[in-house]
Amino acid sequence: MPRSWKTLLGLAPVAAGLIGCRAEQFPQSTLHPRSDFAWAIQDLFTGIFWWAVVVFVVVEGILLYAVFRYRARPGAPPPRPVHGHTLLEIAWTLAPALVLVLIAVPTIRTIFHTAGKAPPGALRVEVVGHQWWWEFRYPELGIVTANELHLPVGRPVALELTSADVIHSFWAPALGGKRDVILSRTNRIALTADSEGVYLGQCAEFCGASHANMRLRVVVQSDSGFAAWVAAQRAGPVAPAPGTLEERGRQAYARSACIACHTVQGVSAGRVGPDLTHLGSRQTIASGLFANTPENLARWIEDAPALKPGSLMPKMVLTPEDRDAIVAYLRSLR
């Protein structure tokens, strides 16, 4: 079946009002697959959906017919006291059993197909869930970043999921189903993204105060785009020119409490919060909550817990000059 048909079938669950809507309107939709993993699930769900429609129509149809057809009429003779019917019982035991076999077989096939085994040569990414942000580590590339996962299109990827604290669940619906992120365990997802684009995701297992704010985005790039991103990430941090605001910011950063928790290669080595070495290259801050603008960054540094309940990052006590300088410095870390 051509993919476009499958898309049409897959959209059917979203009822008439949404048919024709484009994926961009629903960046976190499960119904717009963009990887082999997501497609496998979509195909399975589409089949189940149509079986459900059939059963729904049959059962609700009989129900409606029965209540209208057999409503009490004055003077009608009492109904025949039927107690049961063996053949009918056998029939309506076997019919659902048959439908369920037709669902179970592709289900089990898909379970083994999507069990997380990546082919050799897949790009390895370690995903670490933290309260309440995502760490992405590329061990083969020597890259550590946060909240924005960059993947090359068309290349198999092996995600290895662990947690630094409580249980989270990694979920970027366009790329497939979720897997829990558990301290002391490693869960695996294998997938190959099939279209470039930016896809939203977020933590799907309740993990405390800011569970709602533990968002992420996946940037699927062409080979060349991904290679360029890798090259930029592997380069050390930008060193600001002497005398600039950014250089004053670097000094203020190095004096501040920021360094206890954050890494900027060559400047600080904190491991509690996200790595900031290339913060300026990210689209968002605070785990996908806000666009990466100077205003948002300043607000965030000033009072993170007000923007993200429970945030481990405290209010930073800084002079306005230091704060603006640090913002300028962090923005320059591209």
Place this chain on the structure above:
Amino acid sequence: MSASATGLRGWLTTTDHKRIGLLYFWTALGFFLAGGLEALIIRAQLAGPNRTVVSAEAFNQLFTMHGTTMVFLALMPLTAALFNYIVPLQIGARDVAFPRLNAFSYWVFLLGGLFMNASFLLGAAPDAGWFGYANLTSKQYSPGLSIDFWLLGLQILGIASLAAGFNFIVTILNLRAPGMKMMRLPAFTWMTLVTQFLVITAFPVITVALVFLMFDRFFGTSFYIPAGGGDPVLWQHLFWLFGHPEVYILILPAMGIVSEVLPTFARKPLFGYTVVVYSGVLIGFMGWGVWSHHMFSTGLGPVADSFFSAATMLIAIPTGVKIFNWLATLWGGQIRFTTALLFAVGFIAMFTIGGLSGVSHASAPADLQQTDTYYVVAHIHYVLFGGTIFGLFAGMYYWWPKMTGRRLDERLGKWHFWLTFLGMNLAFFPMHLIGLLGMPRRIYTYGPELGVSTLNLVSTVGAFTIGLATLVFLYNLWRTRRRGAPAGNDPWGGATLEWSVSSPPPPYNFSVIPTVQSRLPRWHTEHHGPMPDPPEVPPAPVPVPGGSWWPLITALGLPIMATGAIAHALAVVFLGAAVLVVGIYRWAYEPFEA
């Protein structure tokens, strides 16, 4: 002290299953309203993106307490209210097997519910979800009192459920009237029996899980803490090993109610009685082998996922069989559209939708996209609201005349039904789409970029419509106290024994214990004419046990112990234990007074 003790003392010391049933009803109704209010605040917060009706912390408390309250303090006790009132009447008994234990169950339930909700007064309401996943519940990640309130409250409630479970099993097995063979039991009583077997087997599992959690939090053990060699996933296995049978504990009684209401108002015997009963028993058994379908995203491996997928799909078969038998019961009948019948038909219509979305959860890969999203929220509400609550409302309209002597108003009842039906579909149907479009559950806020704002607004409108419907129901209850039409013994032409006595029945229920000759004793069947009703006045005096203070006093020991544990005051724990022990001792030696 006699059973006719009146006023407050009469209620505090009662051991009459009918009075205890009413106590369960009013208490559970109160908790139902509290849980509903929590739901409305949740929906107000989610009516649009980035709203700030409540804080993140308050939202997490609200959805935790909404789930915990509805499951343990509203739905289970509402089924208990009907078990209490109706089952002894249906089997031709004078009371339950252990009347004082019955009173004890109620008081423990009430006190456990109050204890857990007292956490709101301290601003420390439970906030880790009704499922309380480890290791978020560990001392490290939940340092306050909230989890302690939750786990101690659940322990107390578990004692109430277990005591009631044993009581009803013994009652149904041993106190049946002569001739009331097992396969003549009314379907509601049968489903009660299956439910109670699930209660006495499932609750010990959650008890063990909670004891582990209590030890982790109070005494520094590491059952769920990886750093100490424990495993947070162990909690999930134990919780769902309890949690899935719990789902059937909530739905089987409603299935029993529907199996009573449909025959009465279609004037036809339940189609395939034997099959309906056995499929209920089968659901009870199979309910034990499907727990890990709550854990497909945990990463159990493809073999386990396949097993639990297949087992879960299997359970759809007996469920489907029940639905077809209900349809066949209606088929060819003379259907009277009372409010009770409407809710029973609504049950079939709505539960079917919940069952179908359940099949898509049973398919492990599909579930990886759906679990922990609003799609699951839609599913559980079609099953527990469209299923259990619709069934309970059917039961209330059906048995209210028996319980109070007056019928609920049918016109208001129809308003109640249609508003509830409309509200629930507005509230919960869009949630299927909200979930498929990517909104996780248990989030206190979401951004406009997800594209689910309008659907969420619709859902909120639906929730408030349910709220309005519930006000109509409350008004109906209030109005009916004085102005309801007198019920007589049998307002509906029911087939079962409860309709053969006055409404409400006398304290001893049956002036003469009936002898049962058919499954439908009060109907004319092929082989039997209708059973004559017992005489209005007992031919010989019927001894009725007096009330007792000891169930209440014994029950008080439990919240005292829990309060001591919360406060880390060992002396108070011992005080509570002393109350408990003295209560049990005095209870055991209390003389029987006629």
